[in-house]
Amino acid sequence: MARYLKGIYMDNREKAKKVLDILEKEFPSVTTALNFSNPLELLIATILSAQATDKLVNKVTDTLFRKYRGAEDYAGASPEELEKAIGSVNFYRNKAKSLRGCCKKIMEDFGGRVPDTLEDLVTLPGVGRKTANIVLGNAFGKPALAVDTHVKRVSQRLGLTASDDPDEIEADLTSVIPGKRWTRTTHLFIMHGRTTCVARNPRCPVCKITACCEYFKTVFKK
Numbered sequence: 366m367a368r369y370l371k372g373i374y375m376d377n378r379e380k381a382k383k384v385l386d387i388l389e390k391e392f393p394s395v396t397t398a399l400n401f402s403n404p405l406e407l408l409i410a411t412i413l414s415a416q417a418t419d420k421l422v423n424k425v426t427d428t429l430f431r432k433y434r435g436a437e438d439y440a441g442a443s444p445e446e447l448e449k450a451i452g453s454v455n456f457y458r459n460k461a462k463s464l465r466g467c468c469k470k471i472m473e474d475f476g477g478r479v480p481d482t483l484e485d486l487v488t489l490p491g492v493g494r495k496t497a498n499i500v501l502g503n504a505f506g507k508p509a510l511a512v513d514t515h516v517k518r519v520s521q522r523l524g525l526t527a528s529d530d531p532d533e534i535e536a537d538l539t540s541v542i543p544g545k546r547w548t549r550t551t552h553l554f555i556m557h558g559r560t561t562c563v564a565r566n567p568r569c570p571v572c573k574i575t576a577c578c579e580y581f582k583t584v585f586k587k
């Protein structure tokens with residue numbers, strides 16, 4: 366989709382590149398805020414992080430990961446024991462159920478190892494595309510773009526997608542961004558969404574990517 370901007374036509378491929386180049390300079394060392402040392406730990410932490418802060422999840426997993434080392438430990442734990450271990454995280458009952466179900470399947474179908482493909486990861490209970498892509502990109506180093514609420518909002522405001530559906534947004538973004546930048550895109554858009562392009566009252570006056578933003582054009586250049 367070509368858009369007329371500042372005297373030039375900017376298509377979404379070009380726009381995404383420009384945005385990512387600028388955000389890379391702004392947040393050169395941004396990465397996932399969740400602590401982990403292997404794919405299983407990141408999978409567990411990501412499941413726990415739904416509607417919970419990374420800080421709280423890191424606090425919980427600091428103890429959890431010392432007690433539960435492998436998928437067999439979660440799969441063999443009683444619901445009550447696991448609920449108690451993650452009790453300070455919201456939705457702990459459902460999350461404990463996901464952890465047990467997920468790890469049982471890892472034991473039964475994947476020999477105790479977290480699978481490293483999107484197709485296999487999404488067969489695990491409690492694991493959708495977002496979680497799968499986070500694990501693929503950050504624990505396995507594979508090209509993967511995860512769409513969370515920040516990625517969704519930033520992409521929509523920039524005009525890189527017109528969709529509300531995370532799967533469609535992922536498809537829109539991956540069609541204009543090269544695979545080697547997918548994982549970085551998630552980190553950079555999340556950081557930009559947390560610090561500048563916040564949900565209510567985005568901080569457009571201090572934003573460095575206004576020239577690429579449809580929202581800015583609409584609101585400030587009527």
Ligand code: SF4
Binds near residue numbers: 562567574
């Ligand atoms: S100009 Fe405003 S709406 Fe656009 S990306 Fe920046 S902060 Fe978000």
